[in-house]
Amino acid sequence: MNMASKKLRRAGLPQELCKRLSRHQITTCQDFLCLSLLELMKVTGQSYWNVQKLLHTVSQACAPRMQTITGPSGCGKTQFCIMMSLLATFPTSLGGLDGAVIYIDTESAFSAERLLEMARHRFPDYFATEEKLVLIANRIHLYREFTCHSVLKRIESLEEEIISKNAKLVVIDSVASVVRKEFDTKLQGNLQQRSNLLSREASILKYLAEEFSIPVILTNQITTWLSDGLAVQADLLSPADDFSLSEGSRNGESGYVTAALGNTWSHSVNTRLILQYLDSQTRQLLVAKSPIAPFTSFLYRIENSGFVLQDQKDQPYCGWEGTSPVLQAIKVRKDTFKNEPEMALSSFPSETR
Numbered sequence: 001m002n003m004a005s006k007k008l009r010r011a012g013l014p015q016e017l018c019k020r021l022s023r024h025q026i027t028t029c030q031d032f033l034c035l036s037l038l039e040l041m042k043v044t045g046q047s048y049w050n051v052q053k054l055l056h057t058v059s060q061a062c063a064p065r066m067q068t069i070t071g072p073s074g075c076g077k078t079q080f081c082i083m084m085s086l087l088a089t090f091p092t093s094l095g096g097l098d099g100a101v102i103y104i105d106t107e108s109a110f111s112a113e114r115l116l117e118m119a120r121h122r123f124p125d126y127f128a129t130e131e132k133l134v135l136i137a138n139r140i141h142l143y144r145e146f147t148c149h150s151v152l153k154r155i156e157s158l159e160e161e162i163i164s165k166n167a168k169l170v171v172i173d174s175v176a177s178v179v180r181k182e183f184d185t186k187l188q189g190n191l192q193q194r195s196n197l198l199s200r201e202a203s204i205l206k207y208l209a210e211e212f213s214i215p216v217i218l219t220n221q222i223t224t225w226l227s228d229g230l231a232v233q234a235d236l237l238s239p240a241d242d243f244s245l246s247e248g249s250r251n252g253e254s255g256y257v258t259a260a261l262g263n264t265w266s267h268s269v270n271t272r273l274i275l276q277y278l279d280s281q282t283r284q285l286l287v288a289k290s291p292i293a294p295f296t297s298f299l300y301r302i303e304n305s306g307f308v309l310q311d312q313k314d315q316p317y318c319g320w321e322g323t324s325p326v327l328q329a330i331k332v333r334k335d336t337f338k339n340e341p342e343m344a345l346s347s348f349p350s351e352t353r
Contacts, residue, residue: 099168
């Protein structure tokens with residue numbers, strides 16, 4: 001299903017207007033967006049400014065909603081997911097989505113205490129009473145799934161849960177964790193099985209995001225590519241995946257860090273955000289792939305209130321050559337394997353792309 005083929009009745013337009021448009025064989029977002037302003041004014045019977053508002057509504061409805069957050073451990077992927085979950089439960093008048101959140105946790109990383117801490121520090125006036133905190137916590141439905149089978153089964157049941165719980169956000173933290181533990185890609189056939197599983201999960205999640213017009217946030221891990229004539233991926237099975245072979249150029253370096261799960265997964269998501277270290281204190285969020293936004297970056301810190309953006313001066317330029325993860329080296333801390341880079345590489349199984 002293409003995002004532009006979404007029915008206008010699911011795009012937030014008034015039902016009477018949808019009926020009027022359908023009489024002109026205008027039933028999908030694509031049908032609507034392909035018309036000129038004058039044509040839209042004629043078929044809708046509305047003013048220029050109202051048609052502009054309608055265009056904005058329809059454009060938002062068919063914008064890509066499936067995104068992945070990639071980065072080394074400790075950069076704040078789970079913190080980002082918790083903060084987005086908090087914001088999704090807020091009333092629309094306060095910038096939220098006024099709905100429930102379905103949160104699939106594969107690493108036991110979600111913390112209810114951290115959620116409440118963010119709420120108190122970020123919105124102290126709104127969460128002045130315990131009742132408000134309890135209400136927010138009750139709107140986040142947490143599922144802990146630790147195998148590929150259980151994750152897939154949960155994803156396959158999401159459609160009914162989204163409807164029954166009025167969910168406005170789906171989070172999976174992390175997609176890579178269970179897949180990389182269960183599939184040794186050195187074994188014959190495992191790489192294809194892994195690709196098939198990821199494609200199946202991505203297909204369902206894309207359908208749900210587009211059908212219900214809700215965002216789906218997925219976290220991914222990092223991996224190492226070696227440069228010795230062939231591109232070789234060294235999978236990191238440990239959650240402690242910070243190490244030093246990361247930030248040099250690919251030419252002449254023994255390896256560099258990039259998003260895990262390969263090209264199959266990278267093509268399955270609409271938007272990729274990368275969290276990375278600039279130094280021991282400074283972190284950076286990069287818009288690495290997006291059909292509606294250019295490459296851009298933001299400096300941030302993680303505080304009691306969650307992600308806090310910093311002064312954007314003197315940021316290093318990100319000169320990536322494209323949106324493929326193979327072309328996007330990620331900076332990580334240089335402390336985990338500071339003295340033993342060769343051991344770091346030899347410790348992990350490799351797979352050839």
